[in-house]
Amino acid sequence: MFQTLHLMFETQYNELALAVDLLAERIRALGFPAPASYAEFGRLTSIPEEPGVPPALDMIKKLVPGHESVVRTARSMWTAAEKAQDQPTLDLLTQRMQLHEKTAWMLRSLLA
Numbered sequence: 001m002f003q004t005l006h007l008m009f010e011t012q013y014n015e016l017a018l019a020v021d022l023l024a025e026r027i028r029a030l031g032f033p034a035p036a037s038y039a040e041f042g043r044l045t046s047i048p049e050e051p052g053v054p055p056a057l058d059m060i061k062k063l064v065p066g067h068e069s070v071v072r073t074a075r076s077m078w079t080a081a082e083k084a085q086d087q088p089t090l091d092l093l094t095q096r097m098q099l100h101e102k103t104a105w106m107l108r109s110l111l112a
Contacts, residue, residue, distance in 0.1 A: 001056050012103065026092055046073060060107050067104035071097050
């Protein structure tokens with residue numbers, strides 16, 4: 001499964017790198033400093049860092065709850081953005097939820 005997983009993980013990595021930039025730009029557009037260091041990211045995340053290199057199946061199993069966590073976080077921000085009538089943030093949250101829900105579903109299908 002190396003080639004298949006390598007391509008899938010590379011696609012996810014590239015998408016997430018672009019997402020970090022979009023999120024940082026949105027935070028800056030709202031007038032706040034965006035997190036910019038690994039220490040800040042580590043403090044803000046709800047996804048624990050995984051040491052070592054787990055077997056392929058374990059990687060997939062660990063990625064599913066990570067994507068689900070991102071969806072929960074995006075949903076928890078929805079009310080505040082809606083109350084502020086912040087359409088760009090709502091759009092960004094919608095995009096993130098769609099992508100992470102789809103990715104979690106695809107990962108779960110590999111476990112079935």
